[in-house]
Every structure is written in structure tokens, then in C-alpha cells.
Amino acid sequence: MNLHAVRAIYLFEMARTWRTVMQSVISPVISTSLYFVVFGAAIGQHMNQIEGVEYGAFIVPGLMMLTLLMQSISNASFGIYFPRFTGTIYEVLSAPISPFEIVAGYVGAAASKSIMLGLIILATSTLFVPLSIAHPFAMLAFLVLTAVTFSLFGFIIGIWADGFEKLQLVPLLIVTPLTFLGGSFYSIDMLPPFWRAVSLFNPVVYLVSAFRWSFFGQSEVSIGVSLGMTTLFLALCLGGIAWIFRSGYRLKV
Amino acid sequence: MKPISEKPIIDIRHLVKRYDTGFTALKGVDLQIMPGEIFALLGPNGAGKTTLISIVCGTARATSGMVLAGGHDIVKDYRAARALIGLVPQELTTDAFETVWNTVSFSRGLFGKKRNPALIERILRDLSLFDKKDSQLRQLSGGMKRRVMIAKALSHEPRILFLDEPTAGVDVELRRDMWEMVRRLRETGVTIILTTHYIEEAEEMADRVGVIRQGEIILVEETAELMRKLGKKQLTLHLQQPLAAVPGTLASFDLTLADGGHALVYTYDTKGERTGITALLGALGDAGIRFHDLQTDQSSLEDIFVDLVSTKP
Missing domain, CATH: 3.40.50.300 (P-loop containing nucleotide triphosphate hydrolases)
Known part of the structure; x- marks a missing residue:
């Protein structure tokens, strides 16, 4: 195990975070605060409680998930795409380092950053709404699991992309709609039966539902199913990455 | 080595x-x-x-x-x-x-x-x-x-x-x-x-x-x-009087005329024991060919390289 290399990649990626602290930390915080103002303060006052939870508090887990997903994907995809774009990837490919170690460095850093952002947003939200967390350890566990899973997904996108356009494409065209339609701002139980059934094909529903359970102790989908679906997606991403390194796809000619 | x-x-x-x-x-x-x-x-x-x-x-x-x-x-x-x-x-x-x-x-x-x-x-x-x-x-x-x-x-x-x-x-x-x-x-x-x-x-x-x-x-x-192995040397003699052709008495030497007959180029092998220069200069004197300057050139690795890669296998 080349721990020096994992550490070097991790610190290199984290240094990028600190260098761009304005755009990587401040901007998600600002946009989340805006969500709170719009959905929480303005609209929320006219909303009934959902499943016994104030609407302002109800959207907190969804907002955290929204940020977690977007940030994990964009950090990890950019992290690996950029050295491919500039050509500095040659050094990583020529180093005595295994695929697992490369992924641990890049994905570890991307996940760390989005976990930090998730926690910052949680802290920010306590300024707007009173909040209590029913299962704090489960909440943290889901936070980490989601961050790692979607950072792996982002890593795959960063390998697949052959231009900055493609890098934005998947987050924009797939992840954003899935997140918004995944019950971040509402309970899928509020939907007509047909659309509720359709929603169950959306993986984000399971993430948000499980995460919400860790806050309020209740969920639309059973927690076991949620955990199973997340683990399945994690396994798919790991499989994809294993294939990338075995085949050299977009990494080595 | x-x-x-x-x-x-x-x-x-x-x-x-x-x-x-x-x-x-x-x-x-x-x-x-x-x-x-x-x-x-x-x-x-x-x-x-x-x-x-x-x-x-x-x-x-x-x-x-x-x-x-x-x-x-x-x-x-x-x-x-x-x-x-x-x-x-x-x-x-x-x-x-x-x-x-x-x-x-x-x-x-x-x-x-x-x-x-x-x-x-x-x-x-x-x-x-x-x-x-x-x-x-x-x-x-x-x-x-x-x-x-x-x-x-x-x-x-x-x-x-x-x-x-x-x-x-x-x-x-x-x-x-x-x-x-x-x-x-x-x-x-x-x-x-x-x-x-x-x-x-x-x-x-x-x-x-x-x-x-x-x-x-x-x-x-x-x-x-x-x-x-591959290096060749050339001796160039700048003649006082131009020549129309290499004289028959010098046919045993690898000579060519250059510069419109104003220069005589002698190509010899560096790995050879004897370069033949002394004999050539003697023969030139005998033939009454006088020169006012001389120079030698050695083929560089670049020439060798160009030779090698331009030759079809």
C-alpha cells in the first residue's frame, strides 16, 4: 500500500479546495440560504406540516442531499478530468500506485469536501429553522455513504468526459432533475399514486428518504430498502471503476 | 563501457x-x-x-x-x-x-x-x-x-x-x-x-x-x-587552376571534382590503416597540380543518421 501517494493526491486535491474556497464553500452556502428564504420563510409559512414536521425543517435533509450529490459529482469529476485535460495525469499513471490508491486519493478528497459542505449547510440551516436529529450517527453514516458513492460516480464521469461540456452534461441533465424530483422539497407520499410509483425508480428518492429518517425518525420508503438501493449504486460505481482501470479506458492508450 | x-x-x-x-x-x-x-x-x-x-x-x-x-x-x-x-x-x-x-x-x-x-x-x-x-x-x-x-x-x-x-x-x-x-x-x-x-x-x-x-x-x-565505422573523412583541395576532369594518373584515388573544377575532393575511410594522403599529395605534385588551400571534414552523427533513416530497409 503506497500510503504516501494516497496522502499526496488527497492533500493536493484538498489544497485545490482551499485555493478556491470562495467558489467551493461560500457559493453552496449562499445558494442553500436562498432556498431557505424562498422555500422555508416565504412559501413554508403557507405550507402545512408534513408528517408532523415543520416544512422549513422538513426540507433540510433534502437540501443537504442536493448539495452533497452535486458537490460530490462535480468535485470528483473535475478532480480527475483536469489532470487528464492538462496532461499532468502522466505522473499518476507512471507512479508506483494501484488503481485503488488513485481512487482513494481522488474520491476521498472529493467526498471529504462534500461532507464538510453538508455539515456547513446543516449548521447554516439551524440559523433558519429549529432542528433536532433523531439518529445522529445514522445521519453521519448516510452522509459519508452518499458522499463516497456519488464521488465514485463523479470519478467515472471525469474519466468518461472528453470535454468540459460533457463534464457538465450529466450533472445538469440527469442529476439535477433526479434530485428535484426525488422528494428534496416534498414527500413523495404527497404525489398521486401513479407519480409516486414512477418516483420509486429514482435512486435519489431512497437517499433523501433514508436521510430524512435519520433526522425525523420517519420515512416514505423503508430504511432497509433505502440502504439496499444506495449500496447497489455504490457497487455499480465500484464495478465501473474496476472496469476503467482494467481496460485502461480513456486513461491509457 | x-x-x-x-x-x-x-x-x-x-x-x-x-x-x-x-x-x-x-x-x-x-x-x-x-x-x-x-x-x-x-x-x-x-x-x-x-x-x-x-x-x-x-x-x-x-x-x-x-x-x-x-x-x-x-x-x-x-x-x-x-x-x-x-x-x-x-x-x-x-x-x-x-x-x-x-x-x-x-x-x-x-x-x-x-x-x-x-x-x-x-x-x-x-x-x-x-x-x-x-x-x-x-x-x-x-x-x-x-x-x-x-x-x-x-x-x-x-x-x-x-x-x-x-x-x-x-x-x-x-x-x-x-x-x-x-x-x-x-x-x-x-x-x-x-x-x-x-x-x-x-x-x-x-x-x-x-x-x-x-x-x-x-x-x-x-x-x-x-x-x-560509418564516419567518412573528406579532404578538399582548392586548386589554383581549375581542372576539366580528374587526370588519368590519379584514377587510383577516390577523387571527385567540385566547385566547377576549382576543388578536388578526396574521400577516405577513417578506419583504414593508411589514409593514402601522402601518396595523393605526391601524385598531385608529379601531375603538376597546385593548390592554394586545403581542408578536411568528418561526417557527423547527423550525416550518419540522415543516411540511415533515408535508406529504405
Whole structure:
């Protein structure tokens, strides 16, 4: 195990975070605060409680998930795409380092950053709404699991992309709609039966539902199913990455 | 040169690289590099030099064949093999926003070495980079970036250093510094494999020269031996009176007329025991041919190289 290399990649990626602290930390915080103002303060006052939870508090887990997903994907995809774009990837490919170690460095850093952002947003939200967390350890566990899973997904996108356009494409065209339609701002139980059934094909529903359970102790989908679906997606991403390194796809000619 | 019994530090066997497009960049290359030598790989653009280096260093995959570095298979035992190798690629690729110090330290970590600020400082000083250690890479000139890439490759104390076109597009001062550095590295036992367009540098620096053409190694030879074998010398005599033809009395010498009959060119072999110059000058005197100046030229490695790659197999 080349721990020096994992550490070097991790610190290199984290240094990028600190260098761009304005755009990587401040901007998600600002946009989340805006969500709170719009959905929480303005609209929320006219909303009934959902499943016994104030609407302002109800959207907190969804907002955290929204940020977690977007940030994990964009950090990890950019992290690996950029050295491919500039050509500095040659050094990583020529180093005595295994695929697992490369992924641990890049994905570890991307996940760390989005976990930090998730926690910052949680802290920010306590300024707007009173909040209590029913299962704090489960909440943290889901936070980490989601961050790692979607950072792996982002890593795959960063390998697949052959231009900055493609890098934005998947987050924009797939992840954003899935997140918004995944019950971040509402309970899928509020939907007509047909659309509720359709929603169950959306993986984000399971993430948000499980995460919400860790806050309020209740969920639309059973927690076991949620955990199973997340683990399945994690396994798919790991499989994809294993294939990338075995085949050299977009990494080595 | 090292004794022949010594094992090669790089052993390339039947290496083939065929791209998905069907283009075959390497057609079964065999090459052995001995420990501690400076080996120059020459070849025209597209001959396969960079492909060969990329496979040995792990940034490209071979279609078939095998490479051992320090006795370790570069695929099966890639950790041990790659730990020995430092690579300075042809293209200047740097992380624009990193500082010199951080990017060089990063390279060392990547190769699994413990931090060693004293060593990094020495490398930066040797490459005249130390006063730029806190500069971001984007603020540096092209030559400085080249130095940074060399520093990165040296940061993990490799036993084998690949320099792919190290002096392409760099100024005289940096070239001189670079060759100075190569000499110093060789003294510490580092094996150096370089590609270059500046053939006079290969001639001056390299212990051995390999010529690659269209994916095949067509020649590997000690530089001095190559010069001796293929080097030709010419003696040019500038005549006082132009000649219409080489006189029959001089037919036994390899003579040609040049400069509209104003010059007589004598070609002779440097490996021959006798050059025949004394006899020629005597014969010229007998024939009453007088000259006012003379000069000799030796074919350079460049001429040899051009000859080799322009000859069809």
C-alpha cells in the first residue's frame, strides 16, 4: 500500500479546495440560504406540516442531499478530468500506485469536501429553522455513504468526459432533475399514486428518504430498502471503476 | 563501457504496440540498456520513440512483448519497476496554480517516498529553481517549467531517468545546465535514456546510440564505434587552376571534382590503416597540380543518421 501517494493526491486535491474556497464553500452556502428564504420563510409559512414536521425543517435533509450529490459529482469529476485535460495525469499513471490508491486519493478528497459542505449547510440551516436529529450517527453514516458513492460516480464521469461540456452534461441533465424530483422539497407520499410509483425508480428518492429518517425518525420508503438501493449504486460505481482501470479506458492508450 | 556480463537495467523484448486505428507504432522492438550508461534514442518524428518510452514508464500499454526494469516486469511487478523510473515527458504539462515547491513535493509522495525537504531543496538549487519555489507554475517561463518537470522526475531519486526531447525549445543556458546535470547524475550511477533532435548532443553525451525508424530499432552501437565505422573523412583541395576532369594518373584515388573544377575532393575511410594522403599529395605534385588551400571534414552523427533513416530497409 503506497500510503504516501494516497496522502499526496488527497492533500493536493484538498489544497485545490482551499485555493478556491470562495467558489467551493461560500457559493453552496449562499445558494442553500436562498432556498431557505424562498422555500422555508416565504412559501413554508403557507405550507402545512408534513408528517408532523415543520416544512422549513422538513426540507433540510433534502437540501443537504442536493448539495452533497452535486458537490460530490462535480468535485470528483473535475478532480480527475483536469489532470487528464492538462496532461499532468502522466505522473499518476507512471507512479508506483494501484488503481485503488488513485481512487482513494481522488474520491476521498472529493467526498471529504462534500461532507464538510453538508455539515456547513446543516449548521447554516439551524440559523433558519429549529432542528433536532433523531439518529445522529445514522445521519453521519448516510452522509459519508452518499458522499463516497456519488464521488465514485463523479470519478467515472471525469474519466468518461472528453470535454468540459460533457463534464457538465450529466450533472445538469440527469442529476439535477433526479434530485428535484426525488422528494428534496416534498414527500413523495404527497404525489398521486401513479407519480409516486414512477418516483420509486429514482435512486435519489431512497437517499433523501433514508436521510430524512435519520433526522425525523420517519420515512416514505423503508430504511432497509433505502440502504439496499444506495449500496447497489455504490457497487455499480465500484464495478465501473474496476472496469476503467482494467481496460485502461480513456486513461491509457 | 560496463562489462558485458552485467545484466541490463532495462530489458525490452519483442515489444509491439498496435493502436486501435490499426497503426503499428512498434514492430517488435528489442533493446537492452545497461546500468549507468547514457543511451540516446534517435529517430525521425513518428518513429515510435515516445511510444516506446510511454510503455516502459507505464503511461501506455504494450500490445505484446515484455519489459523488465531492474529485473521487475513493468506490468506484473509495476510497483517495483516504476519506483526506479523517473520520466520527463516531451510536453510541458504542469498544474498552473500549484507552487514549484508543492508540485515537486507532490511527485515525491506519489512515488511513495517519505517527505525530504532537504533533498527537494537541493534538487531545486541544482536546477536554479530555489528562488522560485513559492511561485505558481503559471508564472514561470517555458524554460523554468521544463526545469520544474525535471525536478519532479528527480524528486523520488530514480535509478533510471527518461528524458523525452529534453532540449527541444530550450535556450542555450538551460541546455548547458541540463547536460551538466545529466553528467552529475551519471556519476551517481543513474542510467539515462534520452531522445533528442540535437544529434551533436547525442554524439557528445551518449555512450551508446540507438536509431529507431518506423517502429523498428535499426541500429544500436557505441557512439564512438559508430563514428568510427560509418564516419567518412573528406579532404578538399582548392586548386589554383581549375581542372576539366580528374587526370588519368590519379584514377587510383577516390577523387571527385567540385566547385566547377576549382576543388578536388578526396574521400577516405577513417578506419583504414593508411589514409593514402601522402601518396595523393605526391601524385598531385608529379601531375603538376597546385593548390592554394586545403581542408578536411568528418561526417557527423547527423550525416550518419540522415543516411540511415533515408535508406529504405
